[in-house]
Amino acid sequence: MAVAARRAEASVADNPLPLIQLRNVTKVYGEGATQFQALKGIDLDITAGDFVAVMGPSGSGKSTTMNILGCLDVPSSGEFLFNGFHVEQLGRDQRALMRRKYLGFVFQGFNLLARTSALENVELPLVYRGDPKAQRRDAAMAALAKVGLDKWWDHTPAELSGGQQQRVAIARAIVTNPAVLLADEPTGNLDSERSVEIMELLTDLNRTSNITVLMVTHEPDMAEFARTLVHFKDGLIERIEQNDKVPA
């Protein structure tokens, strides 16, 4: 027991197991004549705690990759290991449970439930997790406080600005303490000032809560906040670079 533990520690120290590993992942949409290969064989390792920006021209396969990483979709071939476990062939419901337990999503379009207060929006993942009411309220309020919106808890999306809505969406994504936060163009609908605020918030969550952040963006200014930059082109990863301005 003790030996095994020491060996595990040693392996983490020497060669930390990546949280996410993609091995020769492909994705083919459609069939026959209309068939289209969106991913042509991707290899990618993401270490726990990293802040990754995925960049590249439109149609290069960024969202497709994010959907696979987010367990919203399955690869056509290849391997996807999460924390060392194969998840590439999980069924619909098992992927739903993966999302529930380990993942949080932020979308370009915010995607909050209309006519629903910020608090209830943030609470929603906890409802599905089956948390008791009081615990749900507390956790949701804490998450809203982290994004600086605890005073706005009873406002519906229609009563909030775009930047505030996106912060509520982030609160909803982190309320379950996920291992990974996936954000597909989270600042795409925001002006540059709001965008910077969102990026600072994501950076803060990445640092203080140790959440691995995967973000798609086509704005270089936003990518500056990330530590690792992954460039896509035509369904392949063109290059991966480290951003020296962000401390490890």
Added chain:
Amino acid sequence: MFGTTFILAIRSILRHKLRSILTALGIIIGVAAVVTMVTLGKATTAAVQQQISSLGTNILQVRPGQGFGRGGGGPQPANFDEQDVQAVRDQIAGVIAVAPQAQSSGTAIHEGANATTTVNGTTLDYFRVQPWPLVDGRTWNRAEEQAGKGVCVIGNTVRKNLFNGGDAVGKRLRINGISCDVIGILSTRGQAGFGGDQDDVVIMPIKQVQRRFTGNRDIRLMLVGTDPDYETAQVQAGITSLLRERRNITGGKQDDFNIFDTAQISATLTGTTTLLTQIVAAVAGISLVVGGIGIMNIMLVSVTERTREIGIRLAIGAVASEVLMQFLVEAVVLAMLGGVIGLLLAQFAVAGLSIAGGLPFLFDVQINVIAFAISAIIGVVFGYFPARRAASLNPIDALRHE
């Protein structure tokens, strides 16, 4: 998991009140219609039964003529007489008493008040063959009956018309110039569906009516009280053959009198109203099914409209069965809500229509329970298809949906 989906369904229903009401509208109307129709039908049946039993059970009414189907021409069949009454009373087993009736009508007057009414001559047996208690005074005695005294027992309507509803016993009224002393007041019987107001009557010894009103000794109606231990049909057959013999009707010739069995009529009428109730209920039931289809349609539209919402739920980690359950529970809760509203509306409708139609107000537990259960079942049946469609959505497509 049920608790979770129940919370979510209730929240969703409350958040979209207009949509919810519209979805449930068909059920509301269907349930209200079914419950109203069935309850009114049952009330009608009950009213008919009550009216008929107020005529008395174990009573046969014997009249000259061929009954309801009596044709136009030909000579009027002879009325009965005193000997017929005695013969029926003495020769037929199972007959307890026979009350003869001679009828007339006239204008009754008391101190300036006057009203047209029915004059009914009979014997004390009248009060034995049927339950019709007095609320005041007494009936006449044997001696008064023998002598054909000018005494009378009056119905409540006559008391209202002539005595303003006040004390009448000991007072005197005149009918067609013939005076009689009021000695008793009958309890209220009410409207007799077919026979008009049963309380608009002055009853006096038959000899007095025959002598002073009809001017003959004819008897227009015999009320035959039968022993409950005997089959009425058997008693009826006995009376028929006796009267045929007495009236010289032989061979295949038809009876020139008819015997009306209240119990049998009651059963027939009850059967008719029950059948009508069932037909009306079936029609209303169809509207309930249409209501169910309404739920399904709006839920289907709602699933399309809420595609994005479903996508969000799936992305957040809802499994398909939870989405299915949420929509199903929504449909069932809406249907049951519609059911409850429909039941409430039905009670108001029943109350209003009962008053308007002079029917007793009825709360029929059975039909309320059944209608509510059906609305819940409709929710499940018609909610399932849209719910399954919602649950089968792909989260990525759903999230991209505009």
